[in-house]
Amino acid sequence: MKRFYCRCGQEVFFGNSVCFCCGCTLGYVYRQNAIISVVAEYNLWCDPDRQLRYRFCQNRLKHEACNGLVDASSPQVFCLACQLNRTIPNLSVPGNLERWRKIEQAKRRLIYGLLRLGLPLQYPTRGYVQGLAFDFLEDQRSNPQAEKTFVATGHLNGVITLNVLEADDVARTQQRTLNRERYRTLLGHLRHECGHYYDQLLNQDAAQFTALFGDPQQDYDAALKHYYQHGPRPDWQEHYISAYASAHPYEDWAECFAHYLHVTDTLETAVARGTTDMTDSAEPMAQRIMHWNKLVVVMNELNRSMGLADAYPFSVSDKTLQKLIYIDDAIRRFAGSHQQQQ
Ligand SMILES: [Zn+2]
Ligand SMILES: [Zn+2]
Ligand SMILES: [Zn+2]
Incomplete structure (x- = not known):
């Protein structure tokens, strides 16, 4: 990943929402592949260097699960990465907000990498109902009220399903040990499933x-x-x-x-x-x-x-x-x- 800097000159990181040096608000803009410093202007956020205006991604505003900015002129309420979510976990279940935030963090890094390589998030292909989409699902192991007893991580017709339990360190380590795997991470899962998505394209x-x-x-x-x-x-x-x-x-x-x-x-x-x-x-x-x-x-x-x-x-x-x-x-x-x- 490339390096990012605040307008004050301080180095900042991909996941940051605030500059720890000057205290200004930061946001990631996918179109520019940049973290930018913004100032509040009425009910919008303004990039004073370019005179461009933004809104916070809805998932940032409501759940602090994203640091994305959306063009003020866009009809979208979500940033490019959050638009791809089809199902998010039930956030009233204890622990799910923290799990989901970790998943979003991994997903943003995945999207960054795909865009850097010039890979499309949507492409027309036989049998796929839509472009890349994500279902973050629970099963009864993490939530007794969940519909399914077992949800497997996988890919089908452009939709990547990730079991929310994979964001739980204990559960993931247990599964890694059972499967005798050397490496098991959220980012690894997402990158693997994307491989299936791009199979037909590449x-x-x-x-x-x-x-x-x-x-x-x-x-x-x-x-x-x-x-x-x-x-x-x-x-x-x-x-x-x-x-x-x-x-x-x-x-x-x-x-x-x-x-x-x-x-x-x-x-x-x-x-x-x-x-x-x-x-x-x-x-x-x-x-x-x-x-x-x-x-x-x-x-x-x-x-x-x-x-x-x-x-x-x-x-x-x-x-x-x-x-x-x-x-x-x-x-x-x-x-x-x-x-x-x-
Ligand atoms: Zn700063
Ligand atoms: Zn977002
Ligand atoms: Zn696979």
Whole structure:
């Protein structure tokens, strides 16, 4: 992620609503990809540098669950990220407001990354009723009044469902331990599910997809059942970025897409802060992964020095690198052709 500054010169962060140095009000504007300092003007907020006027996103105004600003002339009451919500948790249930705020924080970072890559939040495609949308649902484990006994995190026709319980540290760690996973985060879930959403947009070459990820026609339900009963193949680390990626070619794709976003966003942060010798984000993917591997050693060692788990407990094998190159090519091709059309 890039760096942001208040008008007073103080560095501020992506999630900030107030500058801790000068006390002014801050807000994120998706159209500009910027945190801006605003001053109150009647019932609006004004950016005095540009003479532009904004309103607070409704989720900021009512729940402090967002730091977004909406153009004063827009008919929308929600910012770009909050507009994508189809269902939010029942906020009268104790603990849900805190859980939802964590989910929104992860979702905003996801949206930031997608927009930086030039990926559309909506695109016309067969079978999808709408563009990207989010259902943050509860099941009876977190709320006995909830309709469903079990809600699984997943993607269907553009709608990403996330179980609200994933925002609960204890529940998520328990699930991670049960599944023998090395990494389980809200951001990781959202990035993975987005991989399924962009599948149709980015996978234009069926033969190349099959050569890299395997035959997607394999029976999905049977493959997942086999994975949960028998676990991954013993040599999965040579072929896949995670054990779960070995479950089915579509899961491999979604896992690699999530890792592509992890790498892209984290390298951007490292470049912005001078903690990598990479200077050009347009370098070929193979070179970026060389920088990434060096950065991972630093990140993991720093975490170990603090008694924390590794920040990136994975290693990118040659086979995984080929898959990341394929994803990089597909995204650049899409973003390039889209820019030409505009
Ligand atoms: Zn300031
Ligand atoms: Zn918002
Ligand atoms: Zn998946």
